[in-house]
Structures are given as C-alpha cells and as structure tokens.
Amino acid sequence: MSTTTKRPSPARERLIDTATRLFYEEGIHAVGVDRVIAEAGVTRATLYKQFGGKENLVLAYLMNEDEMLRAMFAAAGEAAGTGPDDLLGAVVDGIAADIRDRHTRGCPFINAAAEYPDASGAVRQLIDEHREWFRGTLQAVAEGAGLTDPPDVAASLVLLRDAALVGGYLDGDDRVRPAFERTARSVIEAHRAR
Structure with a gap:
C-alpha cells in the first residue's frame, strides 16, 4: 500500500495560481475563464476536466487561500517558541505582515463574499467555514495564553483583521498596520487575568 499523496497536476496548479492572482487583483466576476485559460497556458478542456466550471475554480482559489493561512498559523506556532504569549505575538505579527506583504487589496474572503451574496451558495459556505476556523483558532490561542473571555x-x-485588511488596501499599510498592531495588543492586554 502506497502512503504517498497524489500531487496536483502542473496544469491544475497553473490554473489555481493564475486564478488566485487574477481573481484577487481584479475581482472574480471581472475575470472570465478564457483569460484564466490563456494566462495559465492550458486548454478549455483542461479547465473543465480539472474543475468542471468557474465556480469550482473559485472554490479552489479560496481553498488555496485557506490552506496558505492555515500553513502560516502552523509555521507561527512552530516558530513562536514554547509560550502561549509568544504565539499571541506571532499571530499579531503575522497578520501585520499579511497586511503589508501579501493581501494588499483587502481580504480575499471578504472580496469574494461581496461578489457572492447568496449565503446558502457553495462559495459563501466555504467562506463561513474558513471564518469559523479562523475564529476558533484565535479563541484556542487566547485560551492557551490564559486570557479572560477567549471568545471575545x-x-x-477577527474584526480587527477584517478592518485592517480593508483599511490597508484603502489607506495604505503604513497608516493601518501600526494601528492594527497597537489595537490588537491592547485587546490582548485588556484580557489578561489579573
């Protein structure tokens, strides 16, 4: 029995990478499948074989974003050392770096939600699952650090990150990132057990 996992095909990876770049930079509905196909260097048949249509490509794009954020959290946990306070600091630093370096046009999940208003649709359900994971992860980190009222x-x-990603896009990270860091750290300090 083989224990190796099947790697995605290079064509699938190119489609996801291209869709990620274009959907994030220009908007999902603004980018047609013909453009994704052309820039990925694949055929229409390949896109439909891999994804069946645009909505599944959108879902793959958002799943890719989700997986990258989960990997960032895992790496922060490994790099933070042994203390829960170190992990809290790493979370704030990681979000600040994301505002500055990666998500410079807002949150991909908020952007996608604006384009997919049907709360019962597959795209919005995936966004909801991502947000629940993110909120639950932050709650677990707060619990581990012994903060009072971890759900709060x-x-x-979550609210600060949402605002900072949108604000970073509109007002620039130089203005927003320090405000996010200061406010996030004050939330953490206000919930330390006395």
Missing part, C-alpha cells in the same frame, strides 16, 4: 478576544481580533 477572538471576535475582536
């Missing part, structure tokens, strides 16, 4: 800490940090 998590809700506050």
Whole structure:
C-alpha cells in the first residue's frame, strides 16, 4: 500500500495560481475563464476536466487561500517558541505582515463574499467555514495564553483583521498596520487575568 499523496497536476496548479492572482487583483466576476485559460497556458478542456466550471475554480482559489493561512498559523506556532504569549505575538505579527506583504487589496474572503451574496451558495459556505476556523483558532490561542473571555478576544481580533485588511488596501499599510498592531495588543492586554 502506497502512503504517498497524489500531487496536483502542473496544469491544475497553473490554473489555481493564475486564478488566485487574477481573481484577487481584479475581482472574480471581472475575470472570465478564457483569460484564466490563456494566462495559465492550458486548454478549455483542461479547465473543465480539472474543475468542471468557474465556480469550482473559485472554490479552489479560496481553498488555496485557506490552506496558505492555515500553513502560516502552523509555521507561527512552530516558530513562536514554547509560550502561549509568544504565539499571541506571532499571530499579531503575522497578520501585520499579511497586511503589508501579501493581501494588499483587502481580504480575499471578504472580496469574494461581496461578489457572492447568496449565503446558502457553495462559495459563501466555504467562506463561513474558513471564518469559523479562523475564529476558533484565535479563541484556542487566547485560551492557551490564559486570557479572560477567549471568545471575545477572538471576535475582536477577527474584526480587527477584517478592518485592517480593508483599511490597508484603502489607506495604505503604513497608516493601518501600526494601528492594527497597537489595537490588537491592547485587546490582548485588556484580557489578561489579573
């Protein structure tokens, strides 16, 4: 029995990478499948074989974003050292770096939600699952650090991240990132057990 996992095909990876770049930079509905196909260097048949249509490509794009964020959290946990306070600091630093370096046009999940208003649709369900994971992860980090009211800490940090990603796009990270860091750290300090 083989224990190796099947790697995605190079064509599938190119499609996801191309869709990720174009959907994030220009908007999902603004980018047609013909453009994704052309820039990925694949055929229409390949796109439909891999994804069946644009909505599944959108879902793959968002799943890719979700997986990258989960990997960033895992790496922060490994790099933070042994203390829960170090992990809290790494989370704030990681979000600040994301605002500055990667998600410079807002949150891909918020952007996608604006284009897919049907809350019962597959895209919005995936977004909801991502947000629940993110909120739950922040709550677990807050619990591990012994903060009071971890659900409130998590809700506050989610709200601050949402605002910072949108604000970073509109007002620039130089203005928004320091405000995010200061406010996030004040939320954490306000919930330390005395």
